[in-house]
Amino acid sequence: MRLTKVSAIAINGLALLVVLGTTYRAMPQDVATPYPKMAPIGQYLMDRTAEIALARSAAPESISRDAEILVLGRHGYETAVQGKNGWVCMVGRGWMAMFDHPEFWNPKIRAADCLNPPAARSVLPYVYKRTELLLAGHSKPEVIAAIKAAIDKKELPALEQGTVDYMMSKSSYLTDNGDHNGPHLMFYETSKDDAAWGANLTNSPVLSVNYWYVSAQAYPQLKTFPPMSVFLVGVDKWSDGTPAPPM
Amino acid sequence: MNSQEENDAEEESWRNRNQEIRTACCARYGVPNAAAARSYLLRNLKRTDLILAGRTKAQVDETIVAAVDKKELPAMEPGAMCYMMSKQGYGGDSVKHWPAHLMFFYSQTDPATWGAGLPDSPILGLNDTREHLTTFAIAVQRWSDGTESR
Numbered sequence: 571m572r573l574t575k576v577s578a579i580a581i582n583g584l585a586l587l588v589v590l591g592t593t594y595r596a597m598p599q600d601v602a603t604p605y606p607k608m609a610p611i612g613q614y615l616m617d618r619t620a621e622i623a624l625a626r627s628a629a630p631e632s633i634s635r636d637a638e639i640l641v642l643g644r645h646g647y648e649t650a651v652q653g654k655n656g657w658v659c660m661v662g663r664g665w666m667a668m669f670d671h672p673e674f675w676n677p678k679i680r681a682a683d684c685l686n687p688p689a690a691r692s693v694l695p696y697v698y699k700r701t702e703l704l705l706a707g708h709s710k711p712e713v714i715a716a717i718k719a720a721i722d723k724k725e726l727p728a729l730e731q732g733t734v735d736y737m738m739s740k741s742s743y744l745t746d747n748g749d750h751n752g753p754h755l756m757f758y759e760t761s762k763d764d765a766a767w768g769a770n771l772t773n774s775p776v777l778s779v780n781y782w783y784v785s786a787q788a789y790p791q792l793k794t795f796p797p798m799s800v801f802l803v804g805v806d807k808w809s810d811g812t813p814a815p816p817m
Numbered sequence: 818m819n820s821q822e823e824n825d826a827e828e829e830s831w832r833n834r835n836q837e838i839r840t841a842c843c844a845r846y847g848v849p850n851a852a853a854a855r856s857y858l859l860r861n862l863k864r865t866d867l868i869l870a871g872r873t874k875a876q877v878d879e880t881i882v883a884a885v886d887k888k889e890l891p892a893m894e895p896g897a898m899c900y901m902m903s904k905q906g907y908g909g910d911s912v913k914h915w916p917a918h919l920m921f922f923y924s925q926t927d928p929a930t931w932g933a934g935l936p937d938s939p940i941l942g943l944n945d946t947r948e949h950l951t952t953f954a955i956a957v958q959r960w961s962d963g964t965e966s967r
Contacts, residue, residue: 630937657932686930731895732923734931738939755939755955759896767898775902775919775957803919805939806958816958816965 604746605664605675611644611705613677614663622650625659629684629736630809634659637684646702656687658694665704666697668780669714670788673745682739689733693758695726714791721796729798733758738809753814754804762797769801777802852894857922860890860948882947893950897922901954902961917966918956926951 616624621641626634638653640660647660662681667674685693699720703713720726737744738753758781764770769778781798783789804817860881867877884890899920908915928934928942931953941954960966 629932630935632935632937633932655929686932688930732926732930734940736932753939761896766896768900773959773961773963775917775959803955804958806956807937807939809937811937 603672603674605673605677608675608704609677615642615644616661616680618650621661624680624682624739624741625661625684627739627741627809628659628682629657629738630811633657633736634684634809638690642701645705647698656690657684658690659684660697662697663701665700668783669710669792670784670786676746678743678746680741680743682737682742684736686732686734688730689735689758692727692730693733693735699726710789711791714789718791718795728796729758729760736809738805738807740808740810740812749815752804752817753806753808754802754817757801757803759799759801760797761799764799766799767801775803853897853899853922856891856894857897857899857950860885860950863890878947885948885950892924893922900961902957902959902966904960904962904964916956917958917960918954921953921955923951923953925949928953 618641622639625639625641626637628634629637633655634657636653636655637657637659638649639651640647640658641650642648642661642663660683662679662683664671664673664676664679666681667679673679696717699717700713703716708716717726735756735758737756740751740753742751744751759766761767764778767776767778768774769776778799778801781800782792782795786792805814806816807813863884864877864881867880872880881890885892899922901915901920902917906915907913925944925946928944928951931940931942932938933940933942933953939955943952943954945951956966958966
């Protein structure tokens with residue numbers, strides 16, 4: 571995966587949003603978005619059986635068959651299937667993107683993820699909190715303030731080492747742009763710096779974005795959050811083992 | 818073949834293979850992959866010194882393991898990783914030309930934590946319990962010059 575081809579990205583907390591044609595650093599921040607506000611809740615919900623199947627498809631069956639499966643309800647994520655291996659699979663929605671991402675409220679986003687145990691323990695609590703507050707009708711600034719307060723009070727955990735998030739479903743819809751999808755792995759790190767993994771350099775297979783924001787202009791408080799970067803590595807097959815087109 | 822002859826044959830085989838292997842690993846100096854240079858790379862440098870000094874494979878392994886146990890060689894630092902994307906690498910007689918890949922280094926982690934080695938997983942995991950080192954490898958789609966690797 572090269573920046574020259576996949577020339578713009580934004581990774582949400584659990585999803586890759588690929589934007590072809592511009593660089594992500596030049597992406598407008600929370601402006602000119604076709605999705606300025608939350609759509610009716612029903613547009614974000616799925617048939618329960620279909621959501622379970624989509625969540626499982628994020629990772630090879632050898633991983634997801636024993637994973638806990640979450641589904642989105644009207645008030646947040648709920649456990650639909652108990653797991654046995656510590657992994658958690660779910661379908662992310664647009665609001666797991668950075669707070670100033672243009673597709674934050676895109677109701678079409680269906681981003682299947684399977685998180686390994688360290689990621690499930692240390693990333694998912696942020697997802698739950700964000701989701702519950704947004705679905706309860708809180709504004710983005712209110713959600714940001716609540717998450718910051720929870721971090722300060724240590725109600726939300728520190729990021730663990732060794733986090734991996736499989737996003738290899740053929741059926742995800744990650745963005746309105748390009749092919750809407752692409753199989754990849756994501757790694758959450760406390761590093762502030764793209765250079766940590768040689769990310770975003772010419773011909774590097776690693777892409778990196780800030781977990782919280784694109785620019786933080788719209789929501790400056792995000793700059794006070796603990797640094798969290800998401801590193802992404804594209805892979806050459808889908809979760810069912812079939813080859814994926816080059817990215 | 819007696820056990821001494823077997824050992825000699827293995828030693829000879831090991832040295833012969835080593836003459837051909839050229840694997841290019843780029844552990845970037847910087848933040849945090851100074852981590853890789855400060856941890857993983859030190860083991861390789863020590864191993865190389867021992868081999869060039871004429872030590873046997875068993876002696877090299879023993880010395881490295883002892884140095885790790887005595888903390889003369891450091892544990893892997895968080896975020897230690899390595900690019901192996903050269904077209905010109907020679908990985909050994911069994912897999913002469915490895916696909917382009919990234920490697921990640923951890924101190925003694927269960928490979929299953931990353932789903933490594935499971936059917937259809939894109940991650941391979943190697944666990945060296947003596948060196949307390951777990952290595953993950955992920956194939957990538959392009960060589961370092963940007964051309965497709967498959």
